[in-house]
Amino acid sequence: MGRNIHSGMGRRSNETMRLTVTTFISVVIGFFLGVSFPTMPITKMNLPSTLLPSIDLGYIEDKYSGLSSQAFLHIWNSLRRNKGISFHEPEDAKIWVPTNPRGAERLPPDIVTPESDLYLRRLYGKPSEDLIIKPRYLVTFTVGYEQRDNIDKAVKKFSENFSILLFHYDGRTSEWNEFEWSNRAIHVSVLKQTKWWYAKRFLHPDILAPYDYIFIWDEDLGLEDFDAERYISLVRKHGLEISQPGLSADSGLTWQMTRKRDDTEVHKDAEERDGWCSDPHLPPCAAFVEIMAPVFSRNAWRCVWHMIQNDLVHGWGLDFALRRCVEPAHEKIGVVDAQWVVHQTVPSLGNQGKAENGKAAWEGVRERCNNEWATFQTRMTLADQVYIKENGIHPINSTSS
Numbered sequence: 491m492g493r494n495i496h497s498g499m500g501r502r503s504n505e506t507m508r509l510t511v512t513t514f515i516s517v518v519i520g521f522f523l524g525v526s527f528p529t530m531p532i533t534k535m536n537l538p539s540t541l542l543p544s545i546d547l548g549y550i551e552d553k554y555s556g557l558s559s560q561a562f563l564h565i566w567n568s569l570r571r572n573k574g575i576s577f578h579e580p581e582d583a584k585i586w587v588p589t590n591p592r593g594a595e596r597l598p599p600d601i602v603t604p605e606s607d608l609y610l611r612r613l614y615g616k617p618s619e620d621l622i623i624k625p626r627y628l629v630t631f632t633v634g635y636e637q638r639d640n641i642d643k644a645v646k647k648f649s650e651n652f653s654i655l656l657f658h659y660d661g662r663t664s665e666w667n668e669f670e671w672s673n674r675a676i677h678v679s680v681l682k683q684t685k686w687w688y689a690k691r692f693l694h695p696d697i698l699a700p701y702d703y704i705f706i707w708d709e710d711l712g713l714e715d716f717d718a719e720r721y722i723s724l725v726r727k728h729g730l731e732i733s734q735p736g737l738s739a740d741s742g743l744t745w746q747m748t749r750k751r752d753d754t755e756v757h758k759d760a761e762e763r764d765g766w767c768s769d770p771h772l773p774p775c776a777a778f779v780e781i782m783a784p785v786f787s788r789n790a791w792r793c794v795w796h797m798i799q800n801d802l803v804h805g806w807g808l809d810f811a812l813r814r815c816v817e818p819a820h821e822k823i824g825v826v827d828a829q830w831v832v833h834q835t836v837p838s839l840g841n842q843g844k845a846e847n848g849k850a851a852w853e854g855v856r857e858r859c860n861n862e863w864a865t866f867q868t869r870m871t872l873a874d875q876v877y878i879k880e881n882g883i884h885p886i887n888s889t890s891s
């Protein structure tokens with residue numbers, strides 16, 4: 491839209507004018523598209539009449555075919571003629587609000603909208619009536635079309651209280667329309683990227699602000715025995731800020747902590763092999779879930795998002811560092827046994843690598859995973875050291891992992 495308006499206006503307007511006009515057009519389009527404006531309380535507008543000639547009416551006509559320039563002028567005129575609330579900006583428009591979000595200081599605070607959501611809206615009707623329910627939870631799956639049957643089964647385990655977001659790493663998105671739920675899902679397609687790459691780019695905490703819990707899941711999970719609403723009620727009950735469902739015994743299991751137990755609703759610690767845990771409150775014996783099926787509270791995600799590195803796409807090592815985001819971690823991180831999943835271990839991303847130097851594609855991917863883990867750990871250690879040095883404090887002895 492910006493590009494079209496820009497070219498339609500030509501070079502004669504300066505930047506400020508362009509912004510004003512863009513805003514103005516947006517307002518008017520807003521009236522066109524949704525608000526039943528005869529009931530609107532705005533009745534007098536002191537808009538500079540010099541604005542009008544620079545609006546490219548042809549553009550509006552193209553974009554919203556059926557709405558003629560004539561109709562546009564009609565609405566604009568009626569907005570101008572009406573009397574009532576006066577609509578004026580401070581004389582010199584000298585607004586500077588330091589407490590606004592960075593970059594938005596020139597705006598009056600009441601118009602600043604710093605957070606968003608992933609709610610789908612309609613192109614018509616009243617905005618206030620767009621949403622029948624506002625989902626309070628978000629589930630994302632990073633998927634390839636080959637896994638569609640598994641994802642179809644999985645998505646059906648999430649009620650209408652969930653926003654559904656699929657990240658497609660194989661470029662195939664329209665094929666998913668065969669599933670009824672696909673219409674209400676959000677599809678993000680970027681070739682050959684990883685879950686954490688997508689998460690860093692598309693799951694900014696300010697965008698996910700309305701969601702109490704955020705599921706960031708792999709595509710190879712079996713959810714036959716899983717109920718998402720019940721999972722959330724257990725997470726709430728046990729005060730888990732970061733959690734994952736237990737993994738059934740037939741899963742590809744790496745750690746004792748994430749193995750499902752039969753006698754509890756939730757567990758928060760585990761016994762590992764001798765010498766694996768320097769401290770029973772630390773990973774992998776506690777304060778630990780894996781990166782395949784994590785669930786974050788809103789606050790925990792706000793922290794974790796900031797820890798994700800832009801270049802470390804596999805997220806290895808992140809599981810050991812999640813505890814940095816909640817306190818006390820060994821109480822607020824746990825595994826839900828009563829709602830569990832099967833980890834089917836489909837090596838999907840390995841196939842997305844590239845064979846080179848005599849190594850198979852999956853070998854290159856695995857090598858990068860390991861290297862990223864080491865890099866992440868090094869960065870964390872250095873960051874701690876810099877902080878400690880600058881603040882003149884002693885490291886807490888027990889968290890030196």
Ligand SMILES: *[C@@H]1O[C@H](CO)[C@@H](O)[C@H](O)[C@H]1NC(C)=O
Pocket residue numbers: 649650651719
């Ligand atoms: C969705 O959330 C509402 C409010 O928490 C709840 O009453 C309802 O049962 C939930 N829907 C399902 C299918 O669980």
Ligand SMILES: *[C@@H]1O[C@H](CO)[C@@H](O)[C@H](O)[C@H]1NC(C)=O
Pocket residue numbers: 884885886887
């Ligand atoms: C860390 O350990 C050393 C030696 O055991 C001890 O002297 C020091 O007080 C400890 N520091 C903290 C913050 O616990």
